[in-house]
Amino acid sequence: MRFFVFCLILGLAAAAPKSKPTFRRGLNRIVGGTEASPGEFPYQLSFQDISFGFAFHFCGASIYNENWAICAGHCVQGEDMNNPDYLQVAAGEHDLDANEGNEQTVILSKIIQHEDYNGFTISNDISLLQFSQPLTFNSYVGPIALPAQGHSATGDCVCTGWGALTEGGSSPSTLQKVTVPIVSDADCRAAYGESEIEDSMICAGVPEGGKDACQGDSGGPLACSDTGSTYLAGIVSWGYGCARPDYPGVYCEVAYFVDWVLANAVTTMKIFVLCLLVAGALAAPKSKPMFRRGLNKIVGGTDATAGEIPYQLSFQDTSFGFAFHFCGASIYNENYAICAGHCVQGEDMNSPDYLRVVAGELDRGVNEGTEQKITLSKIIQHEDYNPFTISNDISLLQLTQPLEFNDYVQPIALPAMGHAASGECIVSGWGTTSSGGSSPSVLQKVGVNIVSDEECRDAYGESEIDDSMICAAAPGKDSCQGDSGGPLACSDTGSTYLAGIVSWGRGCAKPNYPGVYCEVAYFVDWVEANAV
The missing domain is CATH 2.40.10.10 (Trypsin-like serine proteases)
Structure with a gap:
């Protein structure tokens, strides 16, 4: 009956969210941010799908070293982990619509999603992107350090990505940055519910809202400097709404996964990779290329x-x-x-x-x-x-x-x-x-x-x-x-x-x-x- 449905809607509106809105396909949005300058965030990557005949930006990522990037686990869910040659990263990018001469675009050769990633709880929301060729580091392209395993970030941090300056506003093509303070686990659990925020997550945001990274900025960096130097504290993961009061953004806490990154981001000898590629070309496919975001064909x-x-x-x-x-x-x-x-x-x-x-x-x-x-x-x-x-x-x-x-x-x-x-x-x-x-x-x-x-x-x-x-x-x-x-x-x-x-x-x-x-x-x- 309509009255019963109406009551359910009222109940949901009054309650804290019980599910985690996950990555939604498409455009980026940094709310309450300002434009970054070229080279200000040399570790920032644009993660792109080129299977449509053009480069479709769908997530952010961070440079770990010349051969690997760190991204969110949900950004790669359903992708072909062993043959991701339809995906690329763009380093040195500032304006997505302009060729400024600083960009380096590199196709992926492999994706490693955390083996315990859970698409329903968004736990262990981390992945590694292996490049088909190494990046060349310069003033516009460089890695970001990892924290010590188990380190607890504090203070103001910076989140970056491409997107709108205000919720619902227009979407400039230039890289945006926003400063958000770390929120304690206790405060974050009070907002979302005790069981929703795991030890592998970290939260950041201002209580009054108005500053945030939203779904499209998934996979991008939350960089902190409380140790005296900049390091990757978080990976944009999920949140309720966009820059809403009392609902901070939720990030994958990188300090929880440092040992995992170090164990997995290793480059195999080129001759072995070459043998694998030849064998793969001769064999029938063993994995199923799944739905890719975007346009129809x-x-x-x-x-x-x-x-x-x-x-x-x-x-x-x-x-x-x-x-x-x-x-x-x-x-x-x-x-x-x-x-x-x-x-x-x-x-x-x-x-x-x-x-x-x-x-x-x-x-x-x-x-x-x-x-x-x-x-x-x-x-x-x-x-x-x-x-x-x-x-x-x-x-x-x-x-x-x-x-x-x-x-x-x-x-x-x-x-x-x-x-x-x-x-x-x-x-x-x-x-x-x-x-x-x-x-x-x-x-x-x-x-x-x-x-x-x-x-x-x-x-x-x-x-x-x-x-x-x-x-x-x-x-x-x-x-x-x-x-x-x-x-x-x-x-x-x-x-x-x-x-x-x-x-x-x-x-x-x-x-x-x-x-x-x-x-x-x-x-x-x-x-x-x-x-x-």
Whole structure:
């Protein structure tokens, strides 16, 4: 009943947060800060994804030595740890929009995420980024020291990153800095709850709010100088809101992990690495490249027409002050949508009011009058979703108000439980019409053929394709990571139904590597039991 829901909302508003808002994809924000000068923070890195054909800045990081950087564990969650050649760091960066001649961009060769990182509690939120070639140190590029193991930081510290000067303000491209004092563990636990702040975390902020690092600055440095010299005290991790009074920013406490860094940030002999690379090139892939943040890509597709795919949704994040499209989804009924499990990993399942879906969308760059934009009220991720094997990669998105069905907005049927799809199917999403091409804003569609489990296992390896997955491919045609969560629609039964959810794949439309989808027929009973 509405009165009961209203009471729940009031209760939540009055209570301290019970979950940790984690890293949200996208832009940086330093609130209450000022512009840094070139070379003032030579240890600052911009962590970037280049898989879209341009450099997409999504996290910060800090230079440890010429071969390694230190970052947050959550920034690398779901990345290809052993083959991260689509990721790079930019050192000596000041203005992201200008080439000032001081920049050094280096591709990653390896990522080491802390083995005890927990995406739900955000514990042990640290990772190491290995460079494919060493940095050259100069006045604009240099390392930051580590504290002694177990050292307790005190006093004023400096947090840096690229982003807006005020919450909700414009986002300059120049590096920002903000000074925040260390907050005691006792005060931080009083704000967030005793169990939320672990010994491996450190907090900083002013009680009245107004100064902070926010989600997009994740992975970046909190630098302190209470020892007489500057050292890396914290890694931007999480927080409640952005520069809110009484809620300090929460950082991974580096002093807790000094021994771990020293044990792991070691450079292997080049000849051994070369042998590994040759062996890797000859072998079938052993890991699953997962969803990468950002833009969509349908390769080999064509423009859809208005209302042709009425079940298609654009899944968007509005927390940046604009609508950032990051996944697709499908309309199940007027109150629920079906999406991939990995698209919602790390989101606030019970209060996702910063996320929305857009139905009736064709051209995302134009308001055509057919769109319906609805915020989410709840997310249900499959309880057995596994981000490492990408098993059970399905979720449900509950809408705050029902969709109105018309010629442009319609649900898609589910298959019978256990039904085996066959023949040609249609996958849809927004993105480039050719690999590496430009990105039109118009919805794309592409025809792909169902591939047998046997053929798919031959391509990826017997253990990689489980019974909850289905594969599809056609020469030169594919959906890529950014189309995650979107529909694979088949019609072998005589009517259109949702056969798959875009999940993962090796590369993009690569020969002999079909796209891998969550097989909806495996989860019909789960959907019907939860979408109530």
